[in-house]
Amino acid sequence: MPAELPGPVHLRDTVLPTDPAAVRQMVASTGFFHPPEIDVAVELVQEHLSRGPASGYLFLFAEHDGRVVGYACYGPIACTVGSFDLYWIAVHSDQRGRGLGRHLLAITEERVAQIGGRRVYIETSGRAQYEPTQHFYEACGYAREAVLRDFYAPGDDKIIYGKVIASAPSTVF
Amino acid sequence: MPAELPGPVHLRDTVLPTDPAAVRQMVASTGFFHPPEIDVAVELVQEHLSRGPASGYLFLFAEHDGRVVGYACYGPIACTVGSFDLYWIAVHSDQRGRGLGRHLLAITEERVAQIGGRRVYIETSGRAQYEPTQHFYEACGYAREAVLRDFYAPGDDKIIYGKVIASAPSTVF
Numbered sequence: 001m002p003a004e005l006p007g008p009v010h011l012r013d014t015v016l017p018t019d020p021a022a023v024r025q026m027v028a029s030t031g032f033f034h035p036p037e038i039d040v041a042v043e044l045v046q047e048h049l050s051r052g053p054a055s056g057y058l059f060l061f062a063e064h065d066g067r068v069v070g071y072a073c074y075g076p077i078a079c080t081v082g083s084f085d086l087y088w089i090a091v092h093s094d095q096r097g098r099g100l101g102r103h104l105l106a107i108t109e110e111r112v113a114q115i116g117g118r119r120v121y122i123e124t125s126g127r128a129q130y131e132p133t134q135h136f137y138e139a140c141g142y143a144r145e146a147v148l149r150d151f152y153a154p155g156d157d158k159i160i161y162g163k164v165i166a167s168a169p170s171t172v173f
Numbered sequence: 174m175p176a177e178l179p180g181p182v183h184l185r186d187t188v189l190p191t192d193p194a195a196v197r198q199m200v201a202s203t204g205f206f207h208p209p210e211i212d213v214a215v216e217l218v219q220e221h222l223s224r225g226p227a228s229g230y231l232f233l234f235a236e237h238d239g240r241v242v243g244y245a246c247y248g249p250i251a252c253t254v255g256s257f258d259l260y261w262i263a264v265h266s267d268q269r270g271r272g273l274g275r276h277l278l279a280i281t282e283e284r285v286a287q288i289g290g291r292r293v294y295i296e297t298s299g300r301a302q303y304e305p306t307q308h309f310y311e312a313c314g315y316a317r318e319a320v321l322r323d324f325y326a327p328g329d330d331k332i333i334y335g336k337v338i339a340s341a342p343s344t345v346f
Contacts, residue, residue, distance in 0.1 A: 037252055079210055081326035119323065146319030148335065150292065153254035162321065 009100065010063045011107060019061065020045045022068035029093040032129075041088050044073050057087065060108055062100060069095040072108045074120070082118035082166075105140050109165045118166045121145075126157030137161045182273065183236045184280060192234065193218045195241035202266040205302075214261050217246050230260065233281055235273055242268040245281045247293070255291035255339070278313050282338045291339045294318075299330030310334045 020042045027033055027041045047055040056078070062070040070091040077083045086108065091101045112120055122142060124133050138144075142161035151158035193215045200206055200214045220228040229251070235243040243264040250256045259281065264274045285293055295315060297306050311317070315334035324331035 040251060077324075078213060080324060081329075083324055118327070121321070121324075145321055146333065148294075148318055148333065151250075151253060151256055151294075154291070156254075160319065160321065 008064065009069070009103075012061045012063060013059065013111070015045060015048045015059050015061075017049065019059070019068065019071075020049070022061075023071060023090075026068060026071065026092045027088070027090050030090055031093065041073070041090075044087060058111070060104060060111065062091075062104055064095065068092075070100045070104050072104045074108050074112065076115075076117070077121070082116055084112045084117045084120050086120055086122045101136065102140060109163070113166050118164065120163050120165055122161040124159050124161070125152055126159050127155075134159065181237065182242070182276075185234045185236060186232065186284070188218060188221045188232050188234075190222065192232070192241065192244075193222070195234075196244060196263075199241060199244065199265045200261070200263050203263055204266065214246070214263075217260060231284070233277060233284065235264075235277055237268065241265075243273045243277050245277045247281050247285065249288075249290070250294070255289055257285045257290045257293050259293055259295045274309065275313060282336070286339050291337065293336050293338055295334040297332050297334070298325055299332050300328075307332065 023045050024038060024042045027038050033041070044055075044057045045059070048057045048059060056075045057073055058075050060072045060074075061068050071088070072086060073088040074084055074086045077085055086105070089101060089104060089108075091104070109120060120142075122137055124130050124137070126134075126147060134144075138161075140163075142163045144159055145162040146160040148158040148160070150156065196218050197211060197215050200211050206214070217228075217230045218232070221230045221232060229248045230246055231248050233245045233247075234241050244261070245259060246261040247257055247259045250258055259278070262274060262277060262281075264277070282293060293315075295310055297303050297310070299307075299320060307317075311334075313336075315336045317332055318335040319333040321331040321333070323329065
């Protein structure tokens, strides 16, 4: 069950021309990401603005007082039946601790289920800096499905989290 | 060590305008892939023709008597230091059993090492149909690093293989 909306937050699935700048500012505010990673986050928004949902990148934005304060970016994984990736989830640094991230993730899972998704995957770093992130996903019901040693760099593992959000049809087997 | 070249086979790293059609024909000849998967294989070649190495997709083609008989598609994984994906490797159905796949994979690993790669990842299906593929990667030194249950579809797991192709610099830690 999604948490209650943390205050007067408005959710929006459409992508606006102002979103690339909003995402850049918001992702940078977390202090978690290197400039090349921030560029990737912004590029995914631009991809959606150019190509729409065919880009493979879908979005959920949270607005407060007319300002974007959090967002999730997700999409179907090519050549799979019902597997989705959560590419990004971020909350502006001045809005943390209000349950907004958890709310965004829960609504994203609802959106995925609505369009036939069965599973959501999230990839994150195994570095100590990311322990709060790891705990967040685990608290949201994600299981650690794999650890790829030294994936991002020597000493920087990739953890793949997964969550089943809809049962497979019982008639398949 | 790469195997000896299996007969008069010519290797080429450049991508030609004739390659999308050659890849389509070759990948289809294996009988292994669905039409949407074949389309993806061809799109990666077209991406390289449009954007060059900046596309992130690099290629190795094997030619015999002026005809493309095998190929590998690989590239650096964004936001990693030295991790590469092998996206595709295929040998024309009428050229199988000559060691060409193993040769292509070995030379691909050499190319990856030359441009600073440390690790190569390969993803494949856990379905019984893919057991020869799994055995091929294992025979080439790839370890099964992760299994994601029901990733491709209910009952169709993803196996992630990995191989260390260069030692991490000992000065990093």
